[in-house]
Amino acid sequence: MGEHPARTRRRGEELIKAIHDAVLQEVVEAGAGRLTMDAIARRAATPRTTLYRRWSDPLDVLLDALYHQHPVEEPTPGADDLRGDLIRALRLMADWALSPAGRAVAAILTDPKSAALMSEALFERVFANRGGTFTRTVLQHYADRGRFPAELLTPVVADIGEALVTKRLLDTGTPPSDEDLSAIVDQAILPALGLGP
Amino acid sequence: MGEHPARTRRRGEELIKAIHDAVLQEVVEAGAGRLTMDAIARRAATPRTTLYRRWSDPLDVLLDALYHQHPVEEPTPGADDLRGDLIRALRLMADWALSPAGRAVAAILTDPKSAALMSEALFERVFANRGGTFTRTVLQHYADRGRFPAELLTPVVADIGEALVTKRLLDTGTPPSDEDLSAIVDQAILPALGLGP
DNA sequence: GATATTAGATACACGACTGTAGCTCAAGAC
DNA sequence: GTCTTGAGCTACAGTCGTGTATCTAATATC
Structure with missing residues (x-):
């Protein structure tokens, strides 16, 4: 009877990473003005309550996601070119x-x-x-x-x-x-x- | 008892102009993703039904407003400068x-x-x-x-x-x-x- | 292994916006 | 002056997102 076969429960870093990915995808598809906690949670496959535990609104999630992005690669001047x-x-x-x-x-x-x-x-x-x-x-x-x-x-x-x-x-x-x-x-x-x- | 003292009823061009102005102001303040028929109608002081008679959704109103904008002034090359x-x-x-x-x-x-x-x-x-x-x-x-x-x-x-x-x-x-x-x-x-x- | 966290799953009341319907009456056309 | 158009007003059911509360069970910590 195991419909969803014991999906491992995510915590901490792993979960947050999934949420950050979700909000970035959402903003690309919907735009900043159409971000909702609901859509982010759905995409990250987590309850909204989890989001509210850490962030207050969708933009809060988005800004946090950006803050934790890896810095962009720096151009490294090579030979004399x-x-x-x-x-x-x-x-x-x-x-x-x-x-x-x-x-x-x-x-x-x-x-x-x-x-x-x-x-x-x-x-x-x-x-x-x-x-x-x-x-x-x-x-x-x-x-x-x-x-x-x-x-x-x-x-x-x-x-x-x-x-x-x-x-x-x-x-x-x-x-x-x-x-x-x-x-x-x-x-x-x-x-x-x-x-x- | 005349609260609103017989405000003249707007029609055609005049009304549409007011709606176009409203949607442009709305998009500046709220952003394209947060446009709503409701807010546009409120700002233009007209019932929503009036909007639905002509347009299907907020972006439709916005695109129409842009379409009717006056063209931008062209730079006219002057002296030899x-x-x-x-x-x-x-x-x-x-x-x-x-x-x-x-x-x-x-x-x-x-x-x-x-x-x-x-x-x-x-x-x-x-x-x-x-x-x-x-x-x-x-x-x-x-x-x-x-x-x-x-x-x-x-x-x-x-x-x-x-x-x-x-x-x-x-x-x-x-x-x-x-x-x-x-x-x-x-x-x-x-x-x-x-x-x- | 016992304990503390905290994700996961509901549920709910509230508000905002939607799209449509019905009516009244002012403005323009004839 | 009569007629037609369409703005103004109100109401409503339906949907979606919100923010909170409650319970459960998995995971980490000791």
Whole structure:
């Protein structure tokens, strides 16, 4: 008579991980404004009471999930290849932006209610490797080595790559091709560093 | 006993305008995912039945409101002043993005449910003056006059200004200053056209 | 093995929004 | 002035999410 054959009961880390995964999937499918405790609990296959024991509302769950995300991989400047490193950095960024965590961040940034709840601390933690760090790390590395004038590495210039990738993702919603990323590097970033073709 | 002293009854255009305004305000305050017929009706001070007579659900109302928005002002290249015209174009864009209509568009673009409902036609109509038209109009004008090599006006280059303004709005949420816009033009757009300092 | 936690399974009252129905009456058309 | 349209008003049943309470049994701790 064992309908559900003694499903092992989850606790602690394992359970929380399942809930975090559930809320990230939910926000991707439904949007930040349509998050409900009910849907999160259903997807995580746990009673709502379990959620209320730890969090007060759906956005609370979502922010907690983001807070516990693994930090994004950092671009590591390799050989003496500014162009290649920039492309790789943008690839990292695009991959992250299309992941559930990246999509969740986008949902939060544009949701009035969650934007208001974002603490400085969370913002720092989640976006430290986003705001400009992807290409900035690479650019700083080569600026230090004198590959281009350091005073050209302004906040605007450090943002060019991320901004163009973001815009492309907003416009098309599809992953950028290598050609797209190359074009961004060759036609926008390198010229801004005085490294025209 | 006349509590509400014979409020004139609205019809047609006037009423629809009020509803369009209401839904745009709602989406700015609550987000696309939290739109309800109820809240829209309340804000427009009309019964819900009036909404159901024309639209099937809140997103339907929102998309209709956007469809009837006045087109955004076009940047008109003035004297022989590429730099100034670019800054003015970006100012137009930033102002629009911060308006209710602009915020509504941002909400829609990042809402999974409404993004799916966006028709090509609406996308064209609402975004014709967004995707790249703000600075592209200006750039095309000066490219035609040979102020810079026309082959440098690639899709990527035409997007640089809009992309950086968008990123700044996403990051800070506040209107960019004239200095911000000047920096974008001087440090990112002009170099990409081979017009360094 | 005994004990403390805490996930899992209900149940429930409450409120919000939905979609429809029925009616009254103001505004526009003729 | 009469007629037609459609806004304004009210009511209602149905659904979904909320937040809490209660009980159980599995898991961890000692």
